[in-house]
Each structure stands twice: as C-alpha cells, then as structure tokens.
Amino acid sequence: MWRAYVDMCRYLLQALDRQFAATGLSSADYELLVPLSEAPGQRLRARDLGRSVHWDRSRLSHQLRRMEQRGLLKRQDCPDDARGVTVHLTPEGRAAIEAAAPGHVETVRRLFVDQLTPEEIDALTTISYRVLSRIAKESLAPGKSVYVATIDQEA
Amino acid sequence: MWRAYVDMCRYLLQALDRQFAATGLSSADYELLVPLSEAPGQRLRARDLGRSVHWDRSRLSHQLRRMEQRGLLKRQDCPDDARGVTVHLTPEGRAAIEAAAPGHVETVRRLFVDQLTPEEIDALTTISYRVLSRIAKESLAPGKSVYVATIDQEA
C-alpha cells in the first residue's frame, strides 16, 4: 500500500512536470508565478514570496536568478528595507503563466481529481491536513517551523 | 484540496529524505539497495535493477556511479552479455541498508500509516492504483511504457 502510494505521488508529480515542460515552464516556475501574478501590482518582496510558497531563502534566490535570466521576472531593490528585494512580474512572465495555467488545471483534473469520487476527495483533504499537522509537530524539535504557521491557520 | 494534497506529498517525502540523511543514505540509495539486497547473490543486472525500480538507464547509471564511489556497491562486466553490467552489493552497502531500514519503516509508520484509519488505508490503496493506471494510459501515446507493465500486473 505504501509502495503504491509513493509511486502514485511520484508519477503524478512527474506527469505534471512533463505537462509543464511542454509549455516552457516548470512546476517551480509556476509555483512562484502564481502568487506573483495574484499580488497587487504584480510584485512581492522576496521574503513574502518565500513565505507564501514555504521555500527557504536559498532555494528562492536560486530560482529567482534562473527566472530573471529567462526574463520571467526582475528583481529591484526594496525602497523601505535596504536588505530586501522586490520581485516584479514581467509581461513575459504574465504571458507565460496565462499560457500555462489552463493546461495545468486541466491535467490535474484529468489525471487526479476526475479519478476520485466526492467522498474520496473529502477523505483525501482530511488526510492531507492530518498528516501535514503531524509532520509539523515533528518539525518543532529541530527548530524548523517554516510551515507550522500556515498549517495552524488552515487546520 | 489539491494544494493541501500536493503539500502533504512534498513535505512527507521531504521528511523521509531528512530521516534518511541522518543515516547517511538517501531515498535514492535506499530504493536501489532494497531490490539489490533481496536479489539472489546480492547482485542484479543493471537492466533488471532499473526495471524493478522503474528508472531510466541514465538515472540509474548516474546513481550507480555515485553509490559505487561511496563503496555501497560495485559494477562488474556481465559474463553472458558484453553490453551488460552486473551490480553487486558490497558488505558496506548491506550494512548501510540494514542500519537504515528500521528507522525508515518506523518513520513511515509514525508520519503516515499511523495517521490513517483502516478504511482510509483501503481507500488510498484503491485511489493509488486507479490514478496510476490513468497515468499509464496517458503515457501510451508518447510511447513511454516504462511502468505500464508493472501497473497491469499489480492491478
């Protein structure tokens, strides 16, 4: 059962990655573009962007650098905090996510959501929150509290 | 719901990776060491090893190289097929998986299985096979038939 579940996880994420690749984006790109495109002014502080996707600073910085090189976004100095950086969505970035979003949503539906009954969806939601809060509890000891706040607020 | 599920997937796999890291192994190492340690003579042809974990040749070759450098296994020419390679588990490799396995199983239980009711476990198993076969059906078109055989045999 565990084996089947892990396989399902991996293959599902892999299939989504492949679908993204066909649009010239990756799931990492998409994950950043979504909060950026929803933000007022199409921009966010790197700090806030990182929090909204639960990434650590290093991972975010590397990904921003790669995406900036491809012209999907640009970084500017933050006016009110000299340490900070504001991330701006470029027209290219907006075009990219608008082109990729429908196909992505459709693929998630086709491969996953449409395979489930309403009861199964409810059950999976419940399970997800339960396991997430279990993992969060676990992470209190090593001092890693990245996603604890979010989970508390959702649960 | 989709968001919660994806987060759960990622964080769960991430937590397992962290647990593995504490033992000096990775989940990729473990995935190869399991079939190797169960094989007669503690060795397998690279081809068969790759099939048993559903990896492509490139991924397997890279991982074997890294693991060989760490002394977990060694590669030898295959006697009956000059193209082939047989992968041998070393004593170090056997010691490593025997040291890591109990903690891994325990972590899977603690973070996941123990959080589920028997009904939920049944439901997840059913869902996993259903989604897997859906993804496999999808992969027929692009000619990718890596895991189709396995899924058929399991379902």
Place this chain on the structure above:
DNA sequence: GTACCAATGTTGACGTGACAACAAAGAGGC
C-alpha cells in the same frame, strides 16, 4: 557475412533542491 535495428550503458549539460557560510542591514538594550 552484411546491413540494419533494437537493446544496454555511459556521458555531458542543465534545472532543481538542500545545506552551510557569508555579507549587509534593521532592531533593541545600554
């Protein structure tokens, strides 16, 4: 045997993700 195609592995390039070290700038106590 020869010619052609499939199967088996390896390699290099690149994107991704984790970890640790580092620099620069706020925040607070004194």
Place this chain on the structure above:
DNA sequence: GCCTCTTTGTTGTCACGTCAACATTGGTAC
C-alpha cells in the same frame, strides 16, 4: 552612539533527475 542579535538575501557546493547524444553489442533479415 555602540554592541549584539536577528532578519534578509546571495553564493558555492553537492546530490538528484531529465534529456539528448553517443558507443558498443545482440539479434534478425537478406
């Protein structure tokens, strides 16, 4: 002001995974 601690981002290094290119060998048709 000054010292210290925290916050914010960047960078380098490494492991992992995918893709495409490549070399070698087996198998098959002729």
